[in-house]
Amino acid sequence: MTKVGIAGFGTIGRVVARHIEASELPLTLAAVSAGDRGRAAAAMAALERPVPIVDTAELVALSDVIVDSAPTAAFRDIATATLSAGKTLVTVSGAALMQWPEATDIARAHGGRIVLATGALLGLDAVRAAAVGTIHSVTMVTRKPVKSLVKAEHVVRNNIDLTGLTEPLKIFEGSALEGAIAFPANVNVAAALGMAGIGPARTQLEIWADPALERNTHRIIVDSDSARFELSIENIPTVENPGTGRITAQSIVAALNDLVSPIRIGT
Ligand SMILES: NC(=O)C1=CN([C@@H]2O[C@H](COP(=O)(O)OP(=O)(O)OC[C@H]3O[C@@H](n4cnc5c(N)ncnc54)[C@H](OP(=O)(O)O)[C@@H]3O)[C@@H](O)[C@H]2O)C=CC1
Numbered sequence: 001m002t003k004v005g006i007a008g009f010g011t012i013g014r015v016v017a018r019h020i021e022a023s024e025l026p027l028t029l030a031a032v033s034a035g036d037r038g039r040a041a042a043a044m045a046a047l048e049r050p051v052p053i054v055d056t057a058e059l060v061a062l063s064d065v066i067v068d069s070a071p072t073a074a075f076r077d078i079a080t081a082t083l084s085a086g087k088t089l090v091t092v093s094g095a096a097l098m099q100w101p102e103a104t105d106i107a108r109a110h111g112g113r114i115v116l117a118t119g120a121l122l123g124l125d126a127v128r129a130a131a132v133g134t135i136h137s138v139t140m141v142t143r144k145p146v147k148s149l150v151k152a153e154h155v156v157r158n159n160i161d162l163t164g165l166t167e168p169l170k171i172f173e174g175s176a177l178e179g180a181i182a183f184p185a186n187v188n189v190a191a192a193l194g195m196a197g198i199g200p201a202r203t204q205l206e207i208w209a210d211p212a213l214e215r216n217t218h219r220i221i222v223d224s225d226s227a228r229f230e231l232s233i234e235n236i237p238t239v240e241n242p243g244t245g246r247i248t249a250q251s252i253v254a255a256l257n258d259l260v261s262p263i264r265i266g267t
């Protein structure tokens with residue numbers, strides 16, 4: 001049995017926990033860590049077999065694999081504890097990983113491993129394959145409903161008023177590097193796309209607030225010497241946290257399944 005610890009028992013963490021509980025694969029939930037332990041204890045009631053709520057150090061001690069589903073700000077502590085213990089970190093915090101490449105050095109030095117799950121995106125398999133050859137350009141256009149963007153730090157800090165918007169508004173244009181720093185909770189996927197392909201600095205990104213949309217959508221256009229492709233995804237926002245698409249937690253579950261399955265489909 002592979003023991004899984006979940007760092008961050010929020011929108012994503014709770015869904016991952018329920019899937020591990022129901023899994024027929026050799027995965028077992030060992031413990032979780034939390035921001036507010038009282039809130040986490042209340043959410044624990046939804047599990048059939050509750051597990052301890054512990055701090056990061058204990059979580060790592062109790063687990064073989066740590067799922068990081070905590071806010072970006074907690075990433076370095078969780079990653080350092082996990083990787084320096086030689087364990088596996090499964091995360092969707094692409095923006096945090098992009099800004100802290102030292103995580104890979106820690107993993108290398110201690111025999112740890114980082115799995116950046118695809119999260120709310122698609123096509124990282126094809127982008128990685130294209131990157132084995134020469135990629136000429138990667139462009140991503142993100143369009144989200146207003147409710148998914150109103151709390152974004154960049155929107156709040158720059159007093160971008162999205163209330164009463166009647167037509168789409170472009171709120172960011174630049175590199176995925178700049179975009180993922182400006183919108184760490186909204187375009188982790190742009191950072192992941194950048195890292196999979198020609199690097200976040202060369203990956204172009206636009207972010208639009210679109211009052212006509214109900215879903216978080218991403219369109220990717222890649223031109224390379226092996227293939228040209230366009231991909232798009234329309235993510236159903238979670239009720240708890242509209243900036244987070246429902247598929248994100250399921251992507252983590254798929255990545256966990258890959259760790260323990262005798263067969264792996266896709267890159
Ligand atoms: N790549 C992708 O496709 C996507 C990536 N993400 C990323 O996933 C992460 C989680 O998203 P989501 O589940 O929606 O966020 P939530 O805010 O719903 O959940 C985060 C949870 O982490 C808890 N927490 C806060 N501080 C800590 C800490 N130091 N240690 C452990 N837990 C802590 C919070 O508790 P409390 O509320 O009590 O503070 C909360 O329960 C974010 O970093 C987000 O950016 C999200 C969506 C898509």
Ligand SMILES: O=C([O-])CC(=O)C(=O)O
Pocket residue numbers: 119120184185186187188189190216217235243244245248
């Ligand atoms: O749900 C999405 O569309 C993507 C997202 O929040 C992220 O990348 O952080």
